[in-house]
Amino acid sequence: MKTTLHKADTRGRANHGWLNSxxxxxxxxxxxxxxxxxxxxxxxxDDEVGAGMGFGTHGHSNMEIISIPLEGDLEHKDDMGNTTVIRQGDIQAMSAGSGIQHSEKNKSHDRQVKFLQIWILPNKANVTPRYDQITLASDSLKNNLQQIVSPNADDEGICIHQNAWFHLGEFNMDKTNNYTLKNPNNGVYIFLLEGKCTANGIALEKRDGLGIEATDKIDFTFRENSKILLMEVPMAN
Incomplete structure (x- = not known):
């Protein structure tokens, strides 16, 4: 097993006033x-956008972009005709493919919005751009690793152009769980959103990240009430 630990306080930071990332x-x-x-x-x-502020229209290509709202309401508009709002409990994914223009704005004028923005390199270039959004069942994360992203259109979650699987879960203190990799050649990146846990014996705290390679299973013990994101991804494209 090979591990790479990224403590929360070692991350890069950009504070633009309206955006703290x-x-x-x-x-x-x-x-x-x-x-x-x-x-x-x-x-x-890990983004925080001030009230009424946001990212103006800009472009992406050949990237799978997943957004996970943590707090507040984020408004999305794109040149495919989509105008939507994503909230906590929603998952959004865009396949930028041959090119897409979009904007993101905090819909609220009196509170910030917090969300994760994740980019995955695709396994197919210049595909037709597409947009998808789902709302998770209110109890689907409770002491459970709920699949939210996969490479299969007929599987749970949103389909992306990559052999990657994302799971999200909320666990009570002292609960245990485990994750078996879909592909043993993949790695798993764990991002602990809230709480404290151990993953294969390695201690994690809020906003710590841990990459694990060369294993087929990960065992978790949650030391506090916790929220966790697992991203199983190929280590080479």
Whole structure:
């Protein structure tokens, strides 16, 4: 088993006033040659956007972009004609493919919005862009690893152009759980959103990240009430 631990306070940070963003991997003005990616997981940004503020229209191509709202309401508009709002409990994914233009804005004028923005390198280039959004059942995460992203259109969660599987869960203190990899050649990146846990014996606290390779199973023990995101991804594209 090979592990890479990223403590929360070692992440890059960009504070633009209206945007406070923490970068697990190199992004924008934050460049760390030791933190370029974890396999095909290229970006993991932990964003807070001020009331009424947001990202103006901008473009992406050949990237799978997953957004996970943590608090507040985020409004999305794109050149495919989609105008939507994503909230806590929603999962959004875009396949940028041959090119997409979109904007993201905090819909609220009196509170911030918090969300994760995740970029995955795709296994197919220049596909037709597409947009998808789902709402999770209110109890689906309770002491359970709920699948939210997969490579299969007929499987649970949103389908993306990569052999990757994401799971999200909320666990009570002293609960245990485990995850068996779909592909033993993949790695798993764990991002602990809240609480404390151990993963294969390695202690994690709030906003810590842990990459694990060369294993087929991960065992968890939750030391506090916790919320966790697992991203199983190929280590090479």
């Amino acid at each position: 923490y970068h697990t991997f190199s992004f924008g003005s934050y460049h760390n040659p030791d933190r370029m990616s974890f396999g095909v997981l290229r970006v993991l940004n």
